[in-house]
Amino acid sequence: MSAHTTTTPTAKAAGATADWLDSRTGVGYAVKGLARKLFPEHWSFMLGEIALYSFITLLISGVFLTLFFVPSMNEIHYEGPWEALAGAQMSEAYASTLRLSFEVRGGLLMRQVHHWAALVFMAAIVTHMMRVFFTGAFRKPREVNWIIGFVLLTLGLAAGFSGYSLPDDVLSGNGLRIAEGITRAVPILGSYAAYFIFGGEFPGQDLIPRLYMVHILLVPGLILALVGLHLAFVFLHKHTQFPGSGRSNSNVVGYPFFPIYVAKAGGFFFIVFGVISLMAATMQINPIWNYGPYDPSPVSAGAQPDWYMLFLEGALRLMPGQAEIVIGGFTIPLNVIVPGMILPVLLLGSLAIWPFLEAYVTGDRREHHVLDRPRNVPFRTAFGVSLLTAFLVLVLAGSNDLLATHFNLSINDITWAFRVLVLVAPAIAFWVTRRLCLSLQRKDRELVLHGHESARIVRFASGEYVEVHTPLDEHERWIRVQHEPLRPAVIEPAEDARGVRRTGYRKDRFRQRLSQVFFEERVEPVTPSEYAAAQAHRLHAEIEPDDEPAQISAGSVHQD
Amino acid sequence: MSTVERDEGTQTPDRFEDPGLPQHTPRRGDLDPKQNKKSERIVLALFALSSLGTVGFLVAYFALPTGGDATTIFRSNVSLGLGLAFALLGIGAAAIHWSKAIMNNHERVEARHPMASPPEVREAAVKNLTDGTEDSRISRRGLLKTALVGSVALFPLTILVPLVGEVGEDWNVGALKHTMWRKGLKLTVDPSGRPIKASDLQVGSVVHVIPEGLDEAEHPLDEKAKAVVLLVRLNPDDIRSEQGDGWSYEGIIAFSKICTHVGCPVALYEQQTHHLLCPCHQSTFDVADGARVVFGPARRPLPQLPIAVDDEGYLVAQDDFDQPIGASFWERLR
Numbered sequence: 001m002s003a004h005t006t007t008t009p010t011a012k013a014a015g016a017t018a019d020w021l022d023s024r025t026g027v028g029y030a031v032k033g034l035a036r037k038l039f040p041e042h043w044s045f046m047l048g049e050i051a052l053y054s055f056i057t058l059l060i061s062g063v064f065l066t067l068f069f070v071p072s073m074n075e076i077h078y079e080g081p082w083e084a085l086a087g088a089q090m091s092e093a094y095a096s097t098l099r100l101s102f103e104v105r106g107g108l109l110m111r112q113v114h115h116w117a118a119l120v121f122m123a124a125i126v127t128h129m130m131r132v133f134f135t136g137a138f139r140k141p142r143e144v145n146w147i148i149g150f151v152l153l154t155l156g157l158a159a160g161f162s163g164y165s166l167p168d169d170v171l172s173g174n175g176l177r178i179a180e181g182i183t184r185a186v187p188i189l190g191s192y193a194a195y196f197i198f199g200g201e202f203p204g205q206d207l208i209p210r211l212y213m214v215h216i217l218l219v220p221g222l223i224l225a226l227v228g229l230h231l232a233f234v235f236l237h238k239h240t241q242f243p244g245s246g247r248s249n250s251n252v253v254g255y256p257f258f259p260i261y262v263a264k265a266g267g268f269f270f271i272v273f274g275v276i277s278l279m280a281a282t283m284q285i286n287p288i289w290n291y292g293p294y295d296p297s298p299v300s301a302g303a304q305p306d307w308y309m310l311f312l313e314g315a316l317r318l319m320p321g322q323a324e325i326v327i328g329g330f331t332i333p334l335n336v337i338v339p340g341m342i343l344p345v346l347l348l349g350s351l352a353i354w355p356f357l358e359a360y361v362t363g364d365r366r367e368h369h370v371l372d373r374p375r376n377v378p379f380r381t382a383f384g385v386s387l388l389t390a391f392l393v394l395v396l397a398g399s400n401d402l403l404a405t406h407f408n409l410s411i412n413d414i415t416w417a418f419r420v421l422v423l424v425a426p427a428i429a430f431w432v433t434r435r436l437c438l439s440l441q442r443k444d445r446e447l448v449l450h451g452h453e454s455a456r457i458v459r460f461a462s463g464e465y466v467e468v469h470t471p472l473d474e475h476e477r478w479i480r481v482q483h484e485p486l487r488p489a490v491i492e493p494a495e496d497a498r499g500v501r502r503t504g505y506r507k508d509r510f511r512q513r514l515s516q517v518f519f520e521e522r523v524e525p526v527t528p529s530e531y532a533a534a535q536a537h538r539l540h541a542e543i544e545p546d547d548e549p550a551q552i553s554a555g556s557v558h559q560d
Numbered sequence: 561m562s563t564v565e566r567d568e569g570t571q572t573p574d575r576f577e578d579p580g581l582p583q584h585t586p587r588r589g590d591l592d593p594k595q596n597k598k599s600e601r602i603v604l605a606l607f608a609l610s611s612l613g614t615v616g617f618l619v620a621y622f623a624l625p626t627g628g629d630a631t632t633i634f635r636s637n638v639s640l641g642l643g644l645a646f647a648l649l650g651i652g653a654a655a656i657h658w659s660k661a662i663m664n665n666h667e668r669v670e671a672r673h674p675m676a677s678p679p680e681v682r683e684a685a686v687k688n689l690t691d692g693t694e695d696s697r698i699s700r701r702g703l704l705k706t707a708l709v710g711s712v713a714l715f716p717l718t719i720l721v722p723l724v725g726e727v728g729e730d731w732n733v734g735a736l737k738h739t740m741w742r743k744g745l746k747l748t749v750d751p752s753g754r755p756i757k758a759s760d761l762q763v764g765s766v767v768h769v770i771p772e773g774l775d776e777a778e779h780p781l782d783e784k785a786k787a788v789v790l791l792v793r794l795n796p797d798d799i800r801s802e803q804g805d806g807w808s809y810e811g812i813i814a815f816s817k818i819c820t821h822v823g824c825p826v827a828l829y830e831q832q833t834h835h836l837l838c839p840c841h842q843s844t845f846d847v848a849d850g851a852r853v854v855f856g857p858a859r860r861p862l863p864q865l866p867i868a869v870d871d872e873g874y875l876v877a878q879d880d881f882d883q884p885i886g887a888s889f890w891e892r893l894r
Binding site: 249264474 | 621648653670733750768770782788825853890
């Protein structure tokens with residue numbers, strides 16, 4: 001690093017610093033290996049960046065808030081400037097949040113930046129995860145990073161809920177009471193689990209300090225460590241790329257980290273922080289001074305948790321009470337256990353294990369660095385959309401009271417409608433998405449085989465009109481034919497040549513059945529021979545139009 | 561190592577050829593020096609905008625004090641926030657415009673390599689591990705292995721035992737089954753603590769009730785969280801059922817305010833139908849019918865507080881609730 005011939009004083013100083021550092025750390029290796037590392041470009045790759053930058057925004061604003069927030073449940077009488085609450089009894093946590101909002105200049109801004117950043121953080125994580133899921137970026141060798149990302153999602157939920165509860169206002173206090181109610185429902189250990197968390201009965205004296213530790217140390221520490229690991233894996237694996245000419249499974253096409261992504265990604269951090277600041281400046285969020293300090297008696301109607309908890313709230317609202325059962329004198333509140341514990345585990349768990357399920361079904365052990373176009377993997381895309389649909393129905397169910405008041409509908413009718421929809425809508429969404437994917441694939445075939453409509457109508461001597469199609473150029477065509485067809489697994493026969501039943505056949509047969517569910521119905525990409533046949537036919541047809549109908553249909557569905 | 565299960569025979573033999581990277585198209589700025597100069601000026605202007613934002617923030621900080629009223633607070637918040645937003649967005653937009661319009665935009669290609677380490681490296685790794693195991697001499701010492709695993713498995717108890725011992729305070733989960741209500745305790749208005757005379761209540765009126773002397777309790781909030789009660793006066797003829805004989809007084813009837821679903825305060829009373837609605841998850845209870853659940857995710861009626869009137873005409877409790885209040889738990893009936 002010291003070998004440069006330096007001219008200007010700045011360059012000399014930089015060289016000397018680099019020499020000093022490299023002689024002590026060998027950082028030259030890292031700079032040599034990483035500075036010009038290539039990253040492919042696509043707008044959807046920025047979703048994960050938004051998550052990262054909103055997390056940094058959370059750290060910056062969070063440090064500011066900790067300097068003024070007092071995590072204590074000691075009851076005091078309010079003596080600050082907000083007259084509506086003069087003399088009111090409240091916890092120190094609530095009072096210090098009022099102080100942050102009204103007396104610390106810029107404190108309200110930082111509170112609102114922090115809260116908006118949390119909402120953006122979760123939204124970015126979810127959309128980033130959708131991008132990774134629908135493009136198959138979780139496939140080998142990235143399964144571990146998918147799991148890390150999944151853990152980050154759950155940690156994000158924990159960070160959000162613990163932070164939301166810290167101001168000790170009526171709204172968040174009732175949220176905590178709901179959390180206590182759900183905890184109690186755990187069979188056998190429920191009341192002990194609640195005592196474990198709350199340090200005794202609800203609300204107790206310990207919860208806010210405990211949540212504070214969870215919120216500012218435990219969870220962000222874990223998130224920070226896992227984010228580091230997540231990014232290290234991105235560097236190690238090299239980023240995936242969308243299919244396109246010259247982009248293969250054995251190369252990366254993109255721009256160098258330095259200077260392009262230092263500028264773009266660095267700049268994007270400021271954009272994300274800037275947009276969050278704009279939101280914090282102009283849109284009020286969590287005005288706890290309107291809610292009042294926590295008191296176990298009052299509750300506000302039309303209360304909503306932050307958006308990422310709505311699906312749980314909705315699930316709790318939908319489950320009919322009849323599910324609570326008593327066996328041998330012991331109460332098992334399935335009306336809480338099913339929506340509060342089983343359902344989130346099923347919804348999130350199916351996401352977590354998906355890469356492994358898909359690898360098992362396809363039997364594919366190769367590395368994949370070129371992303372799937374979602375239409376080319378209809379079963380996965382349909383599954384993802386149906387999961388999102390279930391999530392969306394639950395989110396809406398979590399707002400059923402607002403829907404009732406805004407649209408003058410009966411709360412009972414809405415709840416019943418959602419009870420049905422939460423079961424039916426995902427199935428419909430699955431079916432529709434799968435059909436759409438197959439249709440889009442047929443459209444691709446159609447385009448490759450016959451080209452674009454040119455809007456040029458030609459009349460033949462015979463009087464017949466045809467529209468001339470312009471063939472796709474080779475780059476347009478490549479995107480539509482580059483993928484491998486996904487077919488059901490082919491397994492060895494049940495018996496060998498001498499008629500002896502082989503071991504492991506049943507396992508193979510099960511896997512084959514599953515892969516038939518996934519890939520039985522499919523549209524395969526155009527092959528060069530099909531293309532050649534279509535071209536020959538097209539030329540033929542343009543010269544001699546009264547020929548027999550086309551041999552190659554665009555929508556050949558394979559059923560084998 | 562990687563067994564490619566999909567045999568080559570199933571792949572379409574004839575696949576299209578990758579046509580290779582398309583031709584690079586230069587930007588206007590690459591061809592026209594004037595355009596290039598213009599991009600540079602835009603970047604400069606954006607950086608300048610950012611500095612103006614910072615200055616604006618500082619001016620707002622010093623010039624706009626916040627008082628105890630909403631106007632000054634929101635004025636301060638909007639001006640500080642806009643200053644911060646411009647300071648940040650200026651830098652961001654400048655950097656991104658610089659990278660897009662001025663920096664070299666030729667895409668480059670780099671080869672990927674398989675993630676797995678090559679066989680000779682793996683062999684060396686395995687050898688290191690076997691050598692290390694050999695060096696440790698552990699394979700011939702079964703007792704040592706057991707002792708190692710045993711002691712490492714045991715030591716976390718030094719942290720776990722005190723943690724579990726202390727984290728739940730006294731672990732007296734039996735407290736969940738009782739509230740501070742007892743015979744003769746006056747029903748008082750929440751939050752003033754004023755006792756309630758039966759004669760004060762009109763038919764159709766609702767009172768949020770706390771027990772007398774709540775403030776003197778050791779942990780008033782914990783007691784309040786269990787003891788809050790909703791008092792309703794119905795027309796006595798409307799009462800179809802109660803949870804106990806003689807538990808109400810002349811149509812005045814009291815129920816726990818804590819929902820039997822997950823413990824929200826059930827606060828919305830509809831006078832016409834005598835329905836109580838929990839605003840959290842919409843469990844609906846019929847006050848005139850022993851607080852039976854008529855809709856929603858709750859299973860059990862709200863526990864009824866037996867009440868009576870004392871010599872002076874004040875409403876008092878006859879006893880504690882006859883069952884645990886609030887959300888269900890495993891041993892609530894035990």
